[in-house]
Amino acid sequence: MxxxxxxxxxxxxxxxxxxxxxxxxxxxxxxxxxxxxxxxxxxxxxxxxxxxxxxxxxxxxxxxxxxxxxxxxxxxxxxxxxxxxxxxxxxxxxxxxxxxxxxxxxxxxxxxxxYREDFVFPEEDSQVIQEKRVLGNLRSPVEVNVIRFSKIANFTDFNPLFRDTLIRLIDFQDDITGDILILPGTRCSTLEMKLLREHGMDRKIREFIERGGIVIGICGGFQILGRMLIDRDFREGEVGSIEGLGLLDMETIFGNEKVIKNSYGILEIEGERFKVSGYELHEGITISREKPLIKVIKGFGNNGEGFDGAIKVLEVGGRKAYILGTYFHGIFE
Known part of the structure; x- marks a missing residue:
């Protein structure tokens, strides 16, 4: 106190x-x-x-x-x-x-x-995403799918997208219908990866990328994009270590103290640079061999060495597919 x-x-x-x-x-x-x-x-x-x-x-x-x-x-x-x-x-x-x-x-x-339909405020708790499947701008030509993880956390990360995009919450067994797919934060990355695989969503995500889709992972969702989630001491739960989606060349190792930081840095994508800020709230350190998404000025990032996240651009059928992730919550604001 x-x-x-x-x-x-x-x-x-x-x-x-x-x-x-x-x-x-x-x-x-x-x-x-x-x-x-x-x-x-x-x-x-x-x-x-x-x-x-x-x-x-x-x-x-x-x-x-x-x-x-x-x-x-x-x-x-x-x-x-x-x-x-x-x-x-x-x-x-x-x-x-x-x-x-x-x-x-x-x-x-x-x-x-x-009650004002035109006011967009963050919801108080995640109950809203259990009650609704479609949020945001219903007239928008851009559709964003967000996987409704079983232990979803920091769900307000995608609230800033409400005004300009249609947000569709999808469950593990659903098809991916949007232009962008977000893997949000979760309180248990290993469990969500297990459920993705059990329901065939891992295959659907790969097919989505092959169609030129954009995949964004935030915090736990970012960890899942890697090759391996290493949890030898069962810090995340009873699943233990598990193979990730393998979309990014990286591993996440659990066992460190939880990172709690207000962070900011420079995000670089397609030669453009942007100042970004957010907060970090995660366990696990990530060892990545991909191009970093953010040069960290203040914060922890992947492993405390000055970089956060990762980005990979693929050429598929004459189109570009993007796979990117970050530990920064609030990055869309």
Missing amino acids: GEIMESLEYLDRNYDYVVMEGAGSCCEINLLEDDIANLRVLEMVGGDAILVGDIDRGGVFPSLYGTVSLLPKRWRKLIKGFVINKFRGNPEVLKKGLERIEELTGIPVLGVIP
Whole structure:
């Protein structure tokens, strides 16, 4: 908690306003004793909380009431107001409900935020990708397929593509229908590789490349593009070491401490250079014999030696196919 307080004091010294966003529910009663992602930290700095309810999922009033009722008294008094988010329709319909929740809790409703289809904000959690298969700009001529890994992580990496491309989430058994294929981050690269092979997706990816497709791997998805994922101590899980897709000449070895970095560097592709930044959150070091994608100015990259990712360009049937990967989350922003 000392390190958290030190960070908060730094923010207080350097900024006029600090907004703290909680993670998950602020009242998981089985986890309250160790929860440092919500009201405990707010209490440390004497802050006020606004409880936001997502009415689009349904059950917003029992969610608000239940949360307040289950909170310890000392945290309950931190809640200074409710906000109803993602409301569709006439707000007058909510009037009786708003009045009743105020009566029951003694906490005012500060406002109702309408649902806006034209606003593109990052989703709070990965539940959205379990509920939807098509996202983004439905009129776009460019289709991006994202493999819906079983333990997908950092799924907001492809949010910046929403405005300009159609995003189709595909499962292991689906066909690849897009112009670009993204292998996203995952909490278990070895398991995802096993599932890709079991469902024949590894073959479909190779066929996609032979048609001149573009394949992009991010973090765990980047590791999977290599020849081998070496996990002798089963750090990733029960799968252990496993052959990768073999699309890039590289291996990833697990066993190091997790890399957590804010990183930036220079990305080079087809003779063009771009400044890029992002964050790294990964285990494993990658030994690559391919051309690096990014020259790292700050960060860890593949193995701490100044380069990140890899890129390979293939000539297939008079067209170019691209295979590239990176450890940088947020690279599309």
